[in-house]
Amino acid sequence: MSFQPLDLTGQPVVPALDDGGEPLPGAIIYDPDTGTVTFTVALPDVGTLQYSYSSVFDASGLRAVSGIFNNIGAGQYQFGQTGTLFLRNLDSGYGSYLSQYLPAAEEGDSEAHPFASALDTATHDFGTATILDQPNYAVEQDGESGEAIVHTVVDYTPRMISQTIVSQDALDAGGAANAIDDYGDTPFVGNLATTPGDPSYTGLFVLFGQFLDHGLDLLGKGADLDPDSGTSAKIVIPFAESDPLYAIAPGHSFTMSRASVAGFDEDGAPQYDNLTSPLSDQNQTYGSISAVTDLLREWVEDPNNPGTFIPGMRLLDGDTLAQEWTRWDGVSTTQTLPTLTELRIAVHNTLNPDLGRTELTYADLLDYQGTGQTVMGDFLPIADNIDTTSDVNIFGDGPNILKDADLDSLLILMPENPGDPESRILVLGVQPDADPELVNEAMLQALGAHYVAGDTRANENVGLTSLHHIFHEEHNYQVDTLIDSILSAYAAGEYTADQLHAWQTAVLGEDDIPLTDAQGNYVDANGAISWDQGSIFQAAKLVVEMEEQHVVIEQYARLVTPDLPEYSGYEAGTNSGISLEFSQAAFRYGHSQLRETVDAIDPDGGITGAVTKLALASVFLSPTVYAELGPGAIALGMSHQLGGETDEFVTAALQQSLLGQPMDLPAINIARGRDIGLPTLNEARTQLFAALQDSDYPLSGELAPYESWNDFAANMLHPSSLVNFIAAYSFDGDLTAAAAAMEDEEFMNGGDQGFQLIDLWVGGLAEAHVDGGILGSTFNAIFVDQIERLMNGDRLFYLARLEEALPEASDLVEQILALQYKDIVERTTGVEHLAGNVFLHADSYLELGDTPDADELAARGTEDDPHKYGDLVETLQLGVYSDQGGSVADNGSTVSVGGISYVLDVRPNGDIGLDGVTPVAGFDAHEVIGGTDFDDRIHAGGGFDTLYGEGGDDRLFGGDGDDYLYGGGGDDVLDGGEGEDQLDGGDGDDILRAGPGTMDGDVLLGGDGNDQLFGAGGDDELYGGSGNDAIDGHAGFDRIFGGAGDDVLTGGGGDDTI
Known part of the structure; x- marks a missing residue:
């Protein structure tokens, strides 16, 4: 170059x-x-x-x-830089919102909203006494100064709409289909795939969406002053007297800051800065500016300048988990993300002002070293964490300046639950004229248990913290893997000394000759290999970036929509920025997918162990809960949890008690859309329909604007919600009036235009899903546009890097393209036997090699058979033969198949599930099955299955559906069957056969050993791995990678790449 x-x-x-x-x-x-x-x-x-x-x-x-x-x-x-503007793809609109009514008002067609009294300053702490007109959300530009004029807005309708349409009460009243009541009195609508027979998505899929969202957008708030009050412009959302939150909310309302205006476009529409880097680039782990990246790295002593410190190749680990997990190298550890206290100590011990390494302050958390980037944005200061008794500071090298300090004189404190003597003490603010040095230390300690990551919202909930842990540890895994690969390549003669030394730093000894060890590595004065910290860090970061992009596009986005086109190459003229319509409306669909609990399963209790259900309200801003449970338990539990449907309903923890406060997230979403001038649902459809008619988007014809309430109803996921929408947007929340109006044919066929007012967020969620996707037609179009921008507008998109930038074929191609997110989760949490696609929900998990307890042993051969045979396989030294059948009565007996003896396991189909096709358990369900260390023979049926052979010479049969087969140790035979399968032979001399379908593209991974890989009629990918492999692509346009060893590669029919 x-x-x-x-x-x-x-x-x-x-x-x-x-x-x-x-x-x-x-x-x-x-x-x-x-x-x-x-x-x-x-x-x-x-x-x-x-x-x-x-x-x-x-x-x-x-x-x-x-x-x-x-x-x-x-x-x-x-394009794609931190701090650049959100894109506005649709025209802004501020004038399509509901009129508001006082109790005595009779104007208009709607009933009066029942407030306790007039909306006056004394009762509600509003700045006005009369609110009869539409709320003034409009943002204008001052003609002289050019600055934004942003008003405080009082608007009760977001909460009214939320209560009428979104709440659990609306769910019950609407009688929405497929309600599942497995959490006591907390109903929810479970996700149901639009294609019968396909699995639904998991709670881990939902969490990943939130993790991705935080890596794409962050909207600034609170910077603009209301011209009347001179204080930060707000949106005040009052509660009605009948509202359950009325009595407990201060001022009978809640308040949110208005979005900070960054400027105006040529049409006068306000613009807003995106405060994170708007690319799928792992900024959640590395930050959005280099100063934050350096802060998060483990700093090490400079081998050429002893006593000074430089950024190291690893990310800094903390050590706060209550339970150990087993790392990728077999080491048991409690390492995870660093807490703020651990980070402070690490910084204190490795100061280097010349490189910007200075003591971390409370001001740095909000604006790191004046860069404008926050280090910690979501937090809950706990006064109980402040040390006022120790003589020595947290660093152990000086006096504790807070010893015997009167915290009431420094901070504004309040018990979390007044009257409860066990309640934590919260820090609400700082006392006027308090000593700044003492306040700095007190606030840092109050936040000391919170975790620090590249994105400031890592503590928002424990599930999100777990995903931060996974990619944080993945970086350090890649560091170890890269070092092992370099040393192995050099030892095998594949690397020259110059190539080896390119990854290392020379430390000069006598006569200015670099110090080396017996193998020729550069070493430091202590004899340790002197790695080039920057090069190793950047190489590991590059791999992690590509891994995330692969997961985001191929495993997450393509599950959201089938309409995302294949990557066709970089487009230099495409702006990869994030749109307001995507970030502030469409991609907030995840709020509807969360359940009322975050589930955790103790990994040491077995994959079929009991589920701990944690109330969603209790896991917000709860780093201590995360530390107690651990990321493995949370990842395991959420991969087992069925996600909530993508629809207009939102669980109570978000709709009634967001962050444990009387706040309503759906109301916030509605108000935020109005705040930044998003068009209504029908305005958006009108513009999308016109813009996409001559495009390649396949569903442009489904975006025609609605012409009546009946037209809208015909495209609803839950038609029973129609009365709630009519009540909210035509009758000010009056369900009785709405039900009566639905009997009026003229009203329903265009006589009433209330459907024109439906807000984009709630209306988009209510639409029927496109075939094969989880979004309605409006959000699907917005989502596809945004993900295409992230692919085609990123010069360093992973497929461009792998296919165009690498100087020669590399095993890195296989390692990225064949990667499953479950691989990352397992090696960074110690969890085993996850579903091959952890974003898809499995109906049952079976561990054939587990030993049953007394109750389970008694249930063998009954309808409650646990399918555990650890007692028998150890005694008989036999594997398990598991297949379909009509009865479990003979389970545990011995059977001979093909002249080989096995312990018999029969898995009859259970009742048919909600999709009308798939049984809830058994042979044709979506199953995850773990084998034994002996020779197993396991047959899967029509579901999307995952089979683990483990030790022994196993035979695994995927059957129909998209399956994942893992041979493990031994000489295994893996047959994919129909569907798009992934077969991984593991260790041993394995035989892998793709399925017979001509439309199915399978992925075959030989792994270690001398393997035989056979493609079939589809466009397959075949990777030999190490060993002397024989690979035959057969028909189809195949990609064949021999890997290390003396391989025989045969393309077969079709245009193959070898």
């Missing part, structure tokens, strides 16, 4: 050289605004400019953490 980006004339731009003819280090040689050469431009975070590019499409090089220069086209260097 010898050239910089092409200039506007198409000529290559060469580097600026010093007097000796060498490139100037870090020189800025490319004007991003004009595409011409300059030597004077100074921009922040320009590490990528040390590389050369052959063209604006070149996918080589590393990401700048901030996203700058992801796009190297002229004038586009900020």
Whole structure:
């Protein structure tokens, strides 16, 4: 790569050289605004400019953490950068909201909303006494100063709409289909795939969506002042007297800050900054600016400058989990994300002001070193964590300045539950004139148990914290893997000494000769290998970035919608930025998918162990709950949990007690859409319908705007909710009036236009799902547009890197393309035997090798058979033969199949489930089955199944459905059957056969050993792995990778890539 980006004339731009003819280090040689050469431009975070590019499409090089220069086209260097504007793809609108009514008001067609008294300052702490007109959400630009004019708004209708449409009461009254009541008195609508026979999604899928959302968007709030009050502009949402939250909410209302306006577009619409890097780039782990990345790294002593510290190759681990988990290298550990206290101690012990490594302050949490980036955004300060008794500070090297301090004189304190002597003491604020030094230390300690990650919202709930742990530890896993690969390649003669030393740092000894060990590694003065910390860190980060993108696109997004096209290459003119319609409406669909509990299963209790159900309200901002449970238990529990349906209903913990307070998240979503000027549902459909008619989007015809209430009803997921929508948008919440109006044919066929007022968020959720997807037609179109931008607008998208930037074929291609998210979860939590796709819900989990307890043993051969045979396989030294059948009566007996003796296991089908096709358990259900360490023979049926052979020479049969077969140790035979299967032979000399379907593309992974891989009629991917393999692609357009060893590769019919 010898050239910089092409200039506007198409000529290559060469580097600026010093007097000796060498490139100037870090020189800025490319004007991003004009595409011409300059030597004077100074921009922040320009590490990528040390590389050369052959063209604006070149996918080589590393990401700048901030996203700058992801796009190297002229004038586009900020596409994808932290702090750039949200895109506004649809015209803004502020005038389509409901009129508001006082109790005495008789104007209009709606009934009066029953407030206790007039909305006056004394009762509600509002700034106005009369609110008869539409709320003034409109944002205007001052003609002289150019600044935004943003008003405080009082609007009860978001809560009224939420109570009428979204609440659990609405769920009951509407009689929504498929309600499941397995949590006592808490009903919910479980997700049901639109294609009968396909599995539903899991709670882990829901959590991953939240994790992804936090990596794409963060809206600033509270910066604009109301011109009348001079204080931060707010949205005040009152509660009606009949509302269950009326009596407990201060001022009988709740308040949210208005979004901070960053400017105005050419049409006068307000614009808003996205405070995170708007790419799928793992900023949740590494941060959105390089200063935060460096803060999160483990700092180590500089081998060439003893006593000073530099950023290391690993991310800093904490050590706070209550239960140990087994790492990828077999080590038992309690490591996880660092808490704030652990991070403070690490920083204190590795200070280096020359590199920006200074003591962490409370001010840094809110604005890290003046960069504008927050380190911790969601937190709950607990005064109980403040140490006022110890003589020594938390660092152990000086006095405790808070010893005997009077916290009431420093902080504003309140018990979490007044009257409860065991209640935690919350910190509500800082006392005026308090000593800043003492306040700084007190606040840092009050937050000390909270975890720190690349995104400031890591503590929002314990499930989200678990996902942060998974990718945090994945980085450190990749560091270990990379080091092992380098050393193994050198030991095998595949690496030269120069290639080895490219990953290491020379430390000079006598006569200025680098210190080396017996193997030739560069070492430090203590004899340890001296790794190049920066290079190893960046290499591991690159892999983790690509892993996340693969999971996001192939396993998450394609489960959301079947309409996402295949990646067709980088488009330099595409802005990868995040749209307001996506971030503030469509991608908030996840709020409807959460259940009332976060589920956890103790990994040591077995995969079929009991579920601990934690109330959702109790897991917000609860780092101590996370530490007690551990990420493995949460990942295991949530991968077993059936996710809530993507619809207009939201569970009570979010709709009645968000963050444990009298707040309503659905009402906030509605108000936020109005705050930033999102169009209504029908306005959005009108614009989308017009914009997509000549596009390649396959469902453009399904976006025609609604013309009546009946038209809207025909496209609802739950038609029984129609009366609630009519009540909310035509009768101010009056269900009786709405029910009566539904009998009026003229009203329903366009005589009433209330459907035009439906807010985008709640209306989009109510729409019937597109075939094969989980979203309605409006949100599906917005989602597809955004994900396409993330793919096609990212110069460093993982497929571009793998297919275009690598200088030669690499095992990295296999390791990324064949990766399942479950692989990352298992190696970073110690959990085993997850479903092959942890985003899809399995009906049953069976561990054939587990030993039954007394009750389970007594149930063998009955309808409650546990399918556990550990007692028998150890005694008889036999594996298990598991298959379909009509009765479990003979389970546990001995059977001979093909001349081999087995312990018999029969799995009869259970009752048919809600989809009308799939049984709730048994052979044709969606099953996860773990084998034994002996020779097993396991047959799966029509579901999406996962089979683990474990030890022994096993035979695994996937049957119909998209299956995952893992041979484990031994010489195994794996047959995929119909469907798109993934077969992994593991260790041993295995035989892997793809299924017979011509439309199914299977993935076959030989693993270690001398394997035989056979493709079939579909477009298969076959990876031999190590060993001397024989691979035959058969028919179809196959991709064949031999891997290490002396392999025989046969393409077969079709145009294959070998």
